[in-house]
Amino acid sequence: MFSINKIAAYMLAVVLLITAMLVAISIGTVSVPIFDIVKIIGAGLFGLSIEQVDPMYSNIVLNIRLPRVILAGLVGASLAIAGAAFQGLLRNPLADPYTLGVSSGASVGAVVTIFFNLSLPLIGKFTLPLFSIVCSFLTIFIVLLFSQRIDRSMKVETIILTGVIFSSFLSAFISLMIALTGEELRQIIGWLLGSVSMRGWDYIKIILPFFIIGSVLVLVNASELNALSFGEERAQHLGVNVQKRKLLILIAGSILTGAAVAVSGTIGFVGLVIPHLTRLLWGPDHRHLLPLSILTGSSFLILADLVARTIISPTELPIGVITSLIGAPVFAIILIGSKRKERRR
Template structure:
């Protein structure tokens, strides 16, 4: 028991250090390189509302606070959202291949965003936030439609039916998106760029937009982490432990979908984060969702910050889409994980 507690504490400490190091690297490196210690001092002083010494170049302060820091924080939110949502989906559906895109929620969010770009919508009241808000709404409509469809098939929301329905919905919405891309003209580059995923040129506004959705989604999942542990062993076992499986499943699906939809809304589609990160954390931390979920937040946030850093520095000054980098890294890593798991059996 003592060794187990020490392992848990060490894992959390490693996660926090990893995230902090990723944030410092993210704000330090770029077209203008800033010393790591200087970046850390600026962040700490800004965090605690302390005066920044005159010895620190004001250009460094402006670059970090106005340009890089909001981008890095948005990457943290997006990566953390996708990672914890992936961990929840994998536990709920008892499927290691499940991720935030399994239920078609991301496809629904992407469809809303593509529709805004394709039709040139701009709602007067919300202005520049038309795209993310429409994207979040279509993601929720997709989840509602999916659950309604599953209810028509069977009263009991079984895992197998949810996965199959998600594949159907995702495939259909993907074809609609492809149709819009085929019909588009001048907006083609903008749509393709958005679909590949990026946190560039988003700023503080997008960070504050996603933050409440992030907190609410995480709250829903963390409140049901014990129920997730029970659901891993199957519906019948969970019911014998007093878990109302239908209600808990809907709450977990809503929380994970809220996180996925808001992440897609502000950054576009970024794959493999919700698939690979929970697997890696599970190897280190174990399958207990009481710790798997929060550690996935730390690991997912740090991973996407480093991925975004690679995307904007590998062939600088040109930026690569984050989705391309995550796929290049994530696909081989997930392949190795799957290979080792199958070899053990």
């Protein structure tokens, strides 16, 4: 299962993630030496002494930059693994939480929660991610239902086209909510542009349980995704309960997308580009593609957030702007390269 190439891929992905985290924590208005960062995090984890470290550095790392970096990493990992799962399930590199309308559905749930200032009893701060997840799942369910009505065979192209149509409709609904809003306008607009700024440890506590549940559900279906990539009929012959597995993967993708959108707003192209790039570099086997997408997606969004907050410092750009500026051209290059390879064959 683990060849030398795959072990090297995991080592490279882990090194990239650790490097991205250290660099993102280090760079800012106040630069923190990497050696001091290691000592501060080590003290937090293992109770080591940090007498020689400036208390200001400790406050910046533990209360501002570390939670921001971890949150960016979790959001990037969630969107990347959700994108990889949707692409594997639908056998199309254009499938991701955004083209399928899942992200727009999650956005509607979050905007409605903010607009009406909703807070359900017992769950409190989990109201926002819960509404996002429910709306994202309802959206993918409606998209599949309409796709089946349009085309009984539910071709991938039909599902994606239906997803794009619903995404446009839900975006119009969000615009209507913005037009009707008053005091919440700044909060909604800021949230829609995508950001992990000033979120703190509370937001990590919100996304973490959903990330774990969604990721585990996708990872345990890695072998089934491999079978489904050959087509549903072939997968059925191989003993896969296709309907059950499809439902589980769609639920998992909705959980991951809904939770990510709830804490960071809409951040595009991560779920589209990262799985595609990972597949090109290390192959289509979902047993490795999924965990490698988690690591790569996490690193990518951490670095994108670093660029967003430093490129025109002290002003911060929305992280969604950076991911789109990077993701769109990269995906275009990948797509052109893939088409050229197909022609050569």
